[in-house]
Amino acid sequence: MTLAAQYVANGLASGGLYALVALGIVLLYRSSRVLNFAHGDLCTLGAFLALSALQAGWPYAASVAAGLVGAGLASAGFYQVLVRPVREGTVLGLVITTLGFALFLGGFMAWVWGTDTKPFPSPMSDVRVYRLGGVVISELTAGSLAAALVLVALLSLLVQRTPLGLAMRAVAQNPVAAQLLGVPARRVLAATWALAGMLGASAGVLLAPVLLLDPFMMLDPFLKGFAAAVLGGMDSLPGAVVGGLTLGVAESLFAGYVSVKFKATLSFLVIVAVLLLKPEGLFGRPFERRV
Amino acid sequence: MRTFVGICLVLSLALSVGVVAQERGVTAEEVVIGTSMPLSGPAAYWGAVGRGMEAYARFLNDQGGIHGRRLRVVVRDDSYLPPRAAANVRELVERVGVFAIVGLIGTANAFAVRDYIVRNEVVWVTPTADASMWYGFRDKKYLFVTYPSYVEEAKVLVDYAARQLGAKTVAVFYQNDLYGQKGLLGAKQGAVRSRVRVVAQVPYEVTQADVSSEAVRLRESRADAVLLYATPRHGALIVREMAKIGYTPKLLSSFTLGDPIMFALAGEAWNGVISTAFFPLPGTGDNRVDQALAVLTRIDPALRQNPFNALAGWAFMEPFVEGLRRAGRDLTKQRFVQAMESIRNWDGEVIRGVTFGPDRRQGINRVFLTRAEGGRYTRLTDWVTYSVGF
Numbered sequence: 001m002t003l004a005a006q007y008v009a010n011g012l013a014s015g016g017l018y019a020l021v022a023l024g025i026v027l028l029y030r031s032s033r034v035l036n037f038a039h040g041d042l043c044t045l046g047a048f049l050a051l052s053a054l055q056a057g058w059p060y061a062a063s064v065a066a067g068l069v070g071a072g073l074a075s076a077g078f079y080q081v082l083v084r085p086v087r088e089g090t091v092l093g094l095v096i097t098t099l100g101f102a103l104f105l106g107g108f109m110a111w112v113w114g115t116d117t118k119p120f121p122s123p124m125s126d127v128r129v130y131r132l133g134g135v136v137i138s139e140l141t142a143g144s145l146a147a148a149l150v151l152v153a154l155l156s157l158l159v160q161r162t163p164l165g166l167a168m169r170a171v172a173q174n175p176v177a178a179q180l181l182g183v184p185a186r187r188v189l190a191a192t193w194a195l196a197g198m199l200g201a202s203a204g205v206l207l208a209p210v211l212l213l214d215p216f217m218m219l220d221p222f223l224k225g226f227a228a229a230v231l232g233g234m235d236s237l238p239g240a241v242v243g244g245l246t247l248g249v250a251e252s253l254f255a256g257y258v259s260v261k262f263k264a265t266l267s268f269l270v271i272v273a274v275l276l277l278k279p280e281g282l283f284g285r286p287f288e289r290r291v
Numbered sequence: 292m293r294t295f296v297g298i299c300l301v302l303s304l305a306l307s308v309g310v311v312a313q314e315r316g317v318t319a320e321e322v323v324i325g326t327s328m329p330l331s332g333p334a335a336y337w338g339a340v341g342r343g344m345e346a347y348a349r350f351l352n353d354q355g356g357i358h359g360r361r362l363r364v365v366v367r368d369d370s371y372l373p374p375r376a377a378a379n380v381r382e383l384v385e386r387v388g389v390f391a392i393v394g395l396i397g398t399a400n401a402f403a404v405r406d407y408i409v410r411n412e413v414v415w416v417t418p419t420a421d422a423s424m425w426y427g428f429r430d431k432k433y434l435f436v437t438y439p440s441y442v443e444e445a446k447v448l449v450d451y452a453a454r455q456l457g458a459k460t461v462a463v464f465y466q467n468d469l470y471g472q473k474g475l476l477g478a479k480q481g482a483v484r485s486r487v488r489v490v491a492q493v494p495y496e497v498t499q500a501d502v503s504s505e506a507v508r509l510r511e512s513r514a515d516a517v518l519l520y521a522t523p524r525h526g527a528l529i530v531r532e533m534a535k536i537g538y539t540p541k542l543l544s545s546f547t548l549g550d551p552i553m554f555a556l557a558g559e560a561w562n563g564v565i566s567t568a569f570f571p572l573p574g575t576g577d578n579r580v581d582q583a584l585a586v587l588t589r590i591d592p593a594l595r596q597n598p599f600n601a602l603a604g605w606a607f608m609e610p611f612v613e614g615l616r617r618a619g620r621d622l623t624k625q626r627f628v629q630a631m632e633s634i635r636n637w638d639g640e641v642i643r644g645v646t647f648g649p650d651r652r653q654g655i656n657r658v659f660l661t662r663a664e665g666g667r668y669t670r671l672t673d674w675v676t677y678s679v680g681f
Binding site for chain 1 (some may be wrong): 537
């Protein structure tokens, strides 16, 4: 029993981080219908910027803020310069654009920061652990999960309770009607991209101390985040969180009791199963089109 | 008209004779060598080996090259993916026209390009891949290996765990590709020989990020010792995760995790790890290795981050350079092979005790054991030799 609880605790910890990644993907998809394959690299970029600020002697909070702002600007800049001009293009064209940006970012980070793996400092300790019964969880893991949940709460407040959130929802639902009603759709979309970039950077900063930082750190968490988003429903923010946590726990239990060798395959099986059985995901709305 | 055709025929014949005499990748001014390694992707950390090779070539070129020829190293990125390594090697041989392939990181990658290189009779010095893949393999005329065998290395590690650390059971945490699988195979063979039991085999994928459930699996096995065949990142992560959940077995790792960076990545948990090494490590009292490292970091200061990888680049290239020296100014593939075959018990600046011969292509067959403590590796044993396999 303790063993199962330990697997669940580990799964929740990694699931919280998948959820953060998934949120950024979903936020963009529901507002601009763009699948941003550069999201993982934006997460890493934020972490690297924060690390540089830390090494320059900035306080921790300021460094993290610098990482968030930097990734937010990069994301919004990407939207303005590349995504907006090709928005009228095909879905495939957009996907390729984001893939290209992902490759560019990966190369850029390898060029600036090098490819060697780096430790990323954190105010929380990875060595100090809490014991609940027989279940062990480190301060860093618990803190990251808590921070992820706080970020999720803040994001849902922003989307549900602020004028910007309202504008974002309006643009997501019907960009033309929103524009006719005086919502500055382009600026709202740019703000959404910036927000997704910042969300990604916070995921990067939370993941880097746990996973160690290098330019390709997010390869796996991005795929898992993507699977979580599909599981939860591509246009549902709560779905992204539930999807992330479910996937994390499922993966951990699968590795513990079924096969550790095929753990990595589970997320792909999840994508296939969801697309077959409930294509809109757990919390997504079914796709309908009136003709 | 007939005379014109005749002249053309004679000319083209003369030209083709000229081309045949000219060895691929060798001109009056330079020798071109190629290699493929991960400069991006999950194993990009090992790409520093390529920078070490480039820095070493610059050092040699600054001194006038070898017999008046400069060395040009062409490095291609394969992201640690075998299909890309195969494409890179084709390009290096057919388009760039290299004289030799030196190094080439990754056992799975080397395996993927092996047939192509052998079929095309390309000189290949020190594939950075498990040496046991050459046991029983024919057509090794142009192949020279100074890289240890993971299978033999794992046997040495298990033997040490059993005899010196008193381990009765071992577990293996390994990368699920040829690199890790060879380590696992060696551990199993070593276990039979040393009369210990392998109680858990826990793989991970190189792209995987989180290894916390793997750590729990290892703890549940209650093995006395755990062997690590992983990337530095995964090695550091699993050691940290195991320490976190209160599992502190004896730890033994492949030499691939022999970089001091491990102390920064894994922290306290890296203390006490037993590793192997196949050349003297920097900072352990070997002046020539320390000087070689000083040369490399003067040329490329970024290499200070990973001294072991930088020196490994030097070590992989050094036997090739010795072959060039011995082959003389009139460099051909045949002369080079003869020169390499004349190497007996030769010490380079970094790699030591290399022997080749007409029937011997495995240049080194020994490792020694080290122990990690307080940010440094100290030498534990003398050289441990294993039998020459090819």
